[in-house]
Amino acid sequence: MGVDHRGAADGRRVFPRRRDDLLIALGCAAADVASFLAADHDRGPRAIVLALLLLVAGGAATIGRRRYPVQVLLAVAASYLALVVTVPPTTYNFGLSITVGLYSVARYRPPRVVAVAGAATWASQVAGSVRIGWSLPTAMLTYLLAICVASAAGIGVRRWRDQVEQNRQLLADRAVTEERRRIARELHDIVAHHITTMYLLSGGARATLAHDPQTARGALVTLESSGRTALHEMRQLLCVLRGTDVAEEAPAEPQPGIEQIDRLITESRAAGLPVEYEELGEPRALPPATALTLYRIVQEALTNARKHAGDARAFVRLEYGSDRVVVEICDDGDGGAPTMPGGGYGLLGMRERVAVHGGTLEAGRRPGGGYRVVALVPLLPMEPGEDRNPDERGRIPDHRAARG
Structure with a gap:
C-alpha cells in the first residue's frame, strides 16, 4: 500500500508558517499593550482592562493574516476605533497590529484592494486621532506616511517573492531542457552507432553467405548482439522519458564506460573497419x-x-x-x-x-x-x-x- 509523502511534506511546510503567524500575533498584542500602558496612567482599572482586551483582540486577529488579510485589517481597525470610542487614550499612535494588517494586504492582495484598504485605514486613523485632540493636518500627514511605508514594504516583498518563484521556474525549465538535450545525444549515439553497425554487418553477411557461411554466421551473431544492445539502451532512455514514479521491476544496468571500449572496437572490426x-x-x-x-x-x-x-x-x-x-x-x-x-x-x-x-x-x-x-x-x-x-x-x- 503506497504512502502519500506529499501530505507529510505539506505539513512540514505549513507548521513553520503557523508558528510564525502565532509569534507575530503575540508580538503585535504585546507591543500595542506596552505602548498603551506606557502612555496612559490616569484611567481607572476597569477602563484599562477594557482597553487591554481590545488591544489583545486586535493583535490576536493578525494570526489569520495570510489567508484573510483584508478581514484581519478590518478587525484590527475596528478594535482601535472601539478603543478610541470607549476608552479614549491620552495619546494615540499607529499600532503594530495596524502596520502588520496593512503589510499583509499589500503582500497578498492585488493593487486595487491595497489602495482601497489603505484609504479606509487612513480615514479611520485620522478620525481617531482627531477625536483625542490631534490637529487634522498633522494627523493626515502622519498616517499617510505610515500607511505608504507599510504598503510599500508589502508590495516590495510580494514582487521579490514573485521574482524568486520565476527564477526557480526558469531554473527548473532549464534543467528539463538540459535533460532533454542529454537524452537526445544519447539517442543519437545509440541509433547512429548500432544502426550503422547492423547495416554493415547485414551487408557483409549477405555478400559472404554463398561462399563463406561460417563468416556470414559470425556477422549475423554480432548483428543480433548489436541489435539487442541498442534495444536495451533505448529502452532505458524511454523509461526516463516516461517520467513515472512507478518503480521498475529490475534495476537499470550501469551506463557504459571505459571497460566497454573493447566492445566498440570488436563491433567495428566485425563491421569491416x-x-x-x-x-x-x-x-x-x-x-x-x-x-x-x-x-x-x-x-x-x-x-x-x-x-x-x-x-x-x-x-x-x-x-x-x-x-x-x-x-x-x-x-x-x-x-x-x-x-x-x-x-x-x-x-x-x-x-x-x-x-x-x-x-x-x-x-x-x-x-x-x-x-x-x-x-x-x-x-x-x-x-x-x-x-x-x-x-x-x-x-x-x-x-x-x-x-x-
Missing part, C-alpha cells in the same frame, strides 16, 4: 560521467569513420595523465567526414559532453589524410608523478600523421 587500440599511462578509476563521455566519443568517432572513411584503418588511443585523460580516434581514409568545427549533430554532441567536464575537443582532417578526433577531460590530480602530457595547452600531437 580494422581498429588498433593503445592504452598509455597508469589506468585509474574515472567518475561514471567522465567514463560515459569518453565511451560516447569513441563510439561516435568510430561510427563516423565507418560511414565516411571508406577503405581505411582506425586508431584509438587512451592516455591517462596525473590530472587529465585524453582519448584520440583517427583514421587514414579519404572519405568525406565533416570538416567544419562543430559540424553535424555528432560533433556537436561530443563538444557538449566534453564541455560539461571543463575539457576540450578537437576534430578535423589530418595533414597526411584521414580524420582525427581528440578529447581532453581534466581529472582531479593524482599523487605526484610523471606528467605524460607535455603540451601546456593540452593539445595532443598527431603521432600517427605519418601513417596517413
Whole structure:
C-alpha cells in the first residue's frame, strides 16, 4: 500500500508558517499593550482592562493574516476605533497590529484592494486621532506616511517573492531542457552507432553467405548482439522519458564506460573497419560521467569513420595523465567526414559532453589524410608523478600523421 509523502511534506511546510503567524500575533498584542500602558496612567482599572482586551483582540486577529488579510485589517481597525470610542487614550499612535494588517494586504492582495484598504485605514486613523485632540493636518500627514511605508514594504516583498518563484521556474525549465538535450545525444549515439553497425554487418553477411557461411554466421551473431544492445539502451532512455514514479521491476544496468571500449572496437572490426587500440599511462578509476563521455566519443568517432572513411584503418588511443585523460580516434581514409568545427549533430554532441567536464575537443582532417578526433577531460590530480602530457595547452600531437 503506497504512502502519500506529499501530505507529510505539506505539513512540514505549513507548521513553520503557523508558528510564525502565532509569534507575530503575540508580538503585535504585546507591543500595542506596552505602548498603551506606557502612555496612559490616569484611567481607572476597569477602563484599562477594557482597553487591554481590545488591544489583545486586535493583535490576536493578525494570526489569520495570510489567508484573510483584508478581514484581519478590518478587525484590527475596528478594535482601535472601539478603543478610541470607549476608552479614549491620552495619546494615540499607529499600532503594530495596524502596520502588520496593512503589510499583509499589500503582500497578498492585488493593487486595487491595497489602495482601497489603505484609504479606509487612513480615514479611520485620522478620525481617531482627531477625536483625542490631534490637529487634522498633522494627523493626515502622519498616517499617510505610515500607511505608504507599510504598503510599500508589502508590495516590495510580494514582487521579490514573485521574482524568486520565476527564477526557480526558469531554473527548473532549464534543467528539463538540459535533460532533454542529454537524452537526445544519447539517442543519437545509440541509433547512429548500432544502426550503422547492423547495416554493415547485414551487408557483409549477405555478400559472404554463398561462399563463406561460417563468416556470414559470425556477422549475423554480432548483428543480433548489436541489435539487442541498442534495444536495451533505448529502452532505458524511454523509461526516463516516461517520467513515472512507478518503480521498475529490475534495476537499470550501469551506463557504459571505459571497460566497454573493447566492445566498440570488436563491433567495428566485425563491421569491416580494422581498429588498433593503445592504452598509455597508469589506468585509474574515472567518475561514471567522465567514463560515459569518453565511451560516447569513441563510439561516435568510430561510427563516423565507418560511414565516411571508406577503405581505411582506425586508431584509438587512451592516455591517462596525473590530472587529465585524453582519448584520440583517427583514421587514414579519404572519405568525406565533416570538416567544419562543430559540424553535424555528432560533433556537436561530443563538444557538449566534453564541455560539461571543463575539457576540450578537437576534430578535423589530418595533414597526411584521414580524420582525427581528440578529447581532453581534466581529472582531479593524482599523487605526484610523471606528467605524460607535455603540451601546456593540452593539445595532443598527431603521432600517427605519418601513417596517413
